[in-house]
Amino acid sequence: MRTLDDLNPLPYHLAIRDYLKNDEPEVWAWFAANRVRKEQTDAVRFELLKSTYRIERSSNTAWYDAAEQAASALALDLPITLYQAQEPVGLNASLAYVPGEAHIVLHGSVAATLTDLEFRAVLAHELGHLLLWQGWDGEFLVVDQLLSALTHDPRAETPHFASARLFALYTEIFCDRASLLATGDLLPTVAMLIKVSTGLKEVSADSYLQQAEEVFSQGAAKAAEWTHPEAFIRARALRLWSEGDPVTDSKTGLMIEGCPALESLDLVTQKRAAVWTRRLIDAMLAWPWMQSEPVLNHVRRFFDDYAPPATQDAEQQTDGSLAELLATDDAAMQDYYCFVLLDLVTVDRDLEQLPLAAALVLTDRLGWKERFMDHARREMRLRKSQLERIDQQKDELLAGTAQQNEAP
Numbered sequence: 001m002r003t004l005d006d007l008n009p010l011p012y013h014l015a016i017r018d019y020l021k022n023d024e025p026e027v028w029a030w031f032a033a034n035r036v037r038k039e040q041t042d043a044v045r046f047e048l049l050k051s052t053y054r055i056e057r058s059s060n061t062a063w064y065d066a067a068e069q070a071a072s073a074l075a076l077d078l079p080i081t082l083y084q085a086q087e088p089v090g091l092n093a094s095l096a097y098v099p100g101e102a103h104i105v106l107h108g109s110v111a112a113t114l115t116d117l118e119f120r121a122v123l124a125h126e127l128g129h130l131l132l133w134q135g136w137d138g139e140f141l142v143v144d145q146l147l148s149a150l151t152h153d154p155r156a157e158t159p160h161f162a163s164a165r166l167f168a169l170y171t172e173i174f175c176d177r178a179s180l181l182a183t184g185d186l187l188p189t190v191a192m193l194i195k196v197s198t199g200l201k202e203v204s205a206d207s208y209l210q211q212a213e214e215v216f217s218q219g220a221a222k223a224a225e226w227t228h229p230e231a232f233i234r235a236r237a238l239r240l241w242s243e244g245d246p247v248t249d250s251k252t253g254l255m256i257e258g259c260p261a262l263e264s265l266d267l268v269t270q271k272r273a274a275v276w277t278r279r280l281i282d283a284m285l286a287w288p289w290m291q292s293e294p295v296l297n298h299v300r301r302f303f304d305d306y307a308p309p310a311t312q313d314a315e316q317q318t319d320g321s322l323a324e325l326l327a328t329d330d331a332a333m334q335d336y337y338c339f340v341l342l343d344l345v346t347v348d349r350d351l352e353q354l355p356l357a358a359a360l361v362l363t364d365r366l367g368w369k370e371r372f373m374d375h376a377r378r379e380m381r382l383r384k385s386q387l388e389r390i391d392q393q394k395d396e397l398l399a400g401t402a403q404q405n406e407a408p
Contacts, residue, residue, distance in 0.1 A: 001184065002242060004075055007177055009132065009140060011249050012170045012256075015268045016163055017143050023271075024146075031146045035138060041098050048096055052083035052105055063111060063119070067104065070124035073182040074131050078102055091196045095126040102130055113201055118192040121179040125192075128178030132171060143167060162266035165226050169256050172228050176238050186242045190235045197231045205235075212236040220329075222258035229256060262332035276325050277302075277340060282309040283322060284344050287358055289401055294348040323366050334368055338375045346380065354401065356380075357394035 009017075021028050048054070057064045060082070067080045080102040088107035096103040104126045111119055133141035147164040150156055180189045190205040212232040215221055223229040229237070233255045240248045260269050281299055285291055285308045299306045326337060341363070345355040356376065363369040369391075377387050390397075 002177070002181060002244070004073070004181060007074075007131075007174070007181060009136060010170045010174060011253065012166055012268070013132075013140060013143070013174070016147075016167055016266075017139055019268050019271065020143060020146055021139075023267075027146060028142065031142045031149070032139075035141055035145065036097075036099050044096050044098055044103070048083060048103060048105070051087070052085055055082040055084060055106075062116075066116065066120045067102070067123045067127075070120050070127055070182040071102065073124060073184075074127055074178055076102070076127055076131060078130075080104070082106065091199055093122050093126050095129045097130070097133065099134070102127060108199075110196065113195055113199075114192060115188065117183050117185065117188040118195065121183045121189045121192040122196065124182030125175045125179045127182075128175030129171065131178060132174055144171075158263070159265055159267045159270050162264050163268065166257065166266050168227050169223055169225075169229050172234065173237055173252060173256070176234055177241055180238055180242055186239060190238060193231050193234055193238075208232075209235055209239055212239075216255075220258065221255065223256050259328040259330060260333055261328070261330040262336055274303075277337075278306070279322055279325060280337060280340060281306070281344065283362055284341065284355070284358060285309060287354075287398075287401065289351065290344070290355060290358065292348045292351065294350075295344060298343060298347045326366060334371055335375070338363075338368070338372045339379075341372065342375060342379055345376070353390055353397060356390055357397040360391050360394045361398065 055063065063082055064080065067082060071078070071080060078100055081104070083096075083103065083105045085105050085107045090108055091110040091113055092107040093110060094105045094107065096105060104123060110122060114122060133144065144167065147160070147167055150160040151164045153160075176189070176193070179192065180186060183189050187205040190208060191203050194200065194203040194205065194208050208231075212235045215232050216236065221233070223233055228234075237248075237252045237255060240251055245251065257269075260273065265273060281303075285295070285299070291308045296306070296308070328334060341359045345359050348355070359372065359376075360369060363372040373387055373391070376382065377384060
């Protein structure tokens with residue numbers, strides 16, 4: 001069984017935090033110094049007074065006992081106040097954030113619908129938000145506020161929205177894990193998720209866990225929602241974590257993000273994509289004759305500090321790790337890689353057919369030669385027979401230059 005020591009921010013939480021701290025240091029410093037101001041907490045308290053009914057401890061001791069049990073499981077020692085939303089939409093609960101206090105708003109008949117253990121799970125989920133924001137030096141509260149500000153900026157671009165979305169989705173996974181710690185039992189924790197998402201009073205968590213596995217037995221599936229992962233993803237992610245699967249986080253990452261998609265890269269993956277692109281270029285420039293002045297000048301338009309790889313071995317540069325890095329089922333991402341190579345193939349005409357031969361060898365090893373050939377034929381205006389002939393002769397063409405790959 002998992003313990004509180006196992007409850008940590010997910011890899012994406014850490015990655016986006018590190019990105020913002022290192023790449024936006026001035027913005028990070030400002031938000032870190034202005035996390036929650038008095039006027040913000042006053043506004044939260046005033047909104048609660050206007051839009052909820054405050055539940056007194058004396059009128060519902062059982063609900064407060066459940067909240068305190070959840071807080072104890074998460075090692076949170078702070079005052080708790082429960083509220084009932086006046087205009088609820090469905091079954092749910094939410095956290096109104098005030099530092100050092102827990103203000104939990106119940107929506108709809110969530111308390112009446114859930115069993116005692118399920119009710120503790122939903123309260124622990126909301127306390128999980130508080131734990132994430134208050135723990136780890138409060139850095140993830142800074143991330144949350146900074147991403148929110150970025151997405152409200154008129155200059156916001158797709159990576160800003162994608163980053164905020166992923167941060168929110170992974171935060172729900174973190175809070176689900178907090179729920180599991182508070183109940184100590186996977187089934188009521190999953191049952192809570194199902195009831196909240198469906199409104200049903202009676203559900204089978206076992207049956208739903210099997211249903212979730214059926215989804216993934218049909219192939220890869222990833223989150224499509226903006227604020228919360230789909231229930232089948234959350235249920236499966238909880239099961240993996242509860243069982244102590246050693247690669248839980250990577251499996252959860254695939255369910256949340258899938259493979260990189262060019263039109264929806266977040267800030268972290270956008271930066272990683274630059275690294276992957278550089279690795280792809282390295283693989284082409286591992287051939288010494290590719291390191292001509294026109295080629296290097298072209299590459300340095302994108303990476304001004306670019307230096308050719310020290311290991312001048314084309315085969316080593318295209319080992320399995322590169323194929324794994326570049327793996328994606330996104331057609332636009334695959335096309336992007338193809339056009340990066342086509343630029344390298346065509347930038348120095350003095351190299352004649354050699355760059356194309358090298359690119360055909362490379363894409364063959366990476367598993368997307370046919371896609372590259374389609375683009376090459378169209379962009380280079382080659383007849384199909386011309387390209388096929390070069391493909392058939394590529395090893396012979398490159399063999400004559402192999403000696404140039406040997407270290408001096």
